[in-house]
Amino acid sequence: MTPLAILIVEDNTITAMHLRQTLEKAGHTVTGMARTLQSAVTAVKTQRPDLALIDIQLDEKSTGNGIATARELLEQHHxxxxxxxxxxxxxxxQSAIETMPAAYLLKPFRTDELLMNIDLAYHNFQSTQSETVDALMATYVWVPIKDGYEKVTVADVLYIEAAKSYAHIVLADASKHLVTTNLNTVAQYFRGATFFRLSRSYVVxxxxxxxxxxxxxxxxxxxITLDIxxxxRKELIKKLTVIRTKPPK
Structure with missing residues (x-):
C-alpha cells in the first residue's frame, strides 16, 4: 500500500489513538489529530494531508458535525x-453522501477493512485527478510571457512555426506567441489527434x-495559407479521411 499523510478528525481520544497506531503501523503518517471543525481546519492549513478520516459525531465544542467539517475541509484542500x-x-x-465521500465505514470496523478502504480511496482519487489533469492539459497550454504565463486554448491554435531555435504559436485570430524553444520541444505539448507535423518547419x-x-x-x-x-502532402493525405476517386472536371 502507498504510504500516505492522513488527518484524523475524531473526538474520542481512545479511538483517535487507536486509529493513529493502526495507521502508523501500516506505514502511514498522521498529519494531525483534531476533535473539532476548527482544529481540523487549522491542521489542514498547517500540513496538507493526502486523505482525511472523519468521525461524523464530533465534540460539542465543534461548530459543526463531521459532515460540516468535511465540507469545510474540502473548501480548503481537495x-x-x-x-x-x-x-x-x-x-x-444520506446527509453524508452529499459531500461525495470516498468511503463510509460503520463502527466497529476491522483493521484490514479500514486500510483497504484507505488504499482504494486514495488510488481512485489519484486516477480521477490524473484524468482531470490530462483533460486540462489537452485543453490548454500556458505560454511564457514577459511577466508570467498566458493561457492559450489548444483548439484555437492554427499552426506552430519554427523560427530558427524558437517557435511561433499562431492562433485563429492571427495573433502570435513567441516561444523561446525549438519546434520539436513545443510540438510535444500538441500531441492531440488533430495536430500534424507537416514539415520540419510546421505543426498544423x-x-x-x-x-x-x-x-x-x-x-x-x-x-492564411501554408506551402506544402x-x-x-503525401503524408498528410494518409492522415486525412479522403474519398478515393477522381476529382470532377
Missing part, C-alpha cells in the same frame, strides 16, 4: 474523505484546415 460513524441511520448516510491543427490545393494548405478563414512539399 482530497478523499472517509467517514467513520457508529450511527447506522439512513438519514445520516487539421481542425482549422479548409482545403488542400495543389501545394498549399488553406485554413478556414481563407486568408510533395512529401508532406
Amino acid at each position: 482530497m478523499p474523505i472517509i467517514f467513520l460513524t457508529a450511527d447506522p441511520e439512513l438519514a445520516t448516510y 491543427n487539421l481542425s482549422h484546415v479548409k482545403q488542400l490545393k495543389d501545394n498549399s494548405l488553406i485554413f478556414s478563414d481563407g486568408k 512539399q510533395p512529401t508532406g
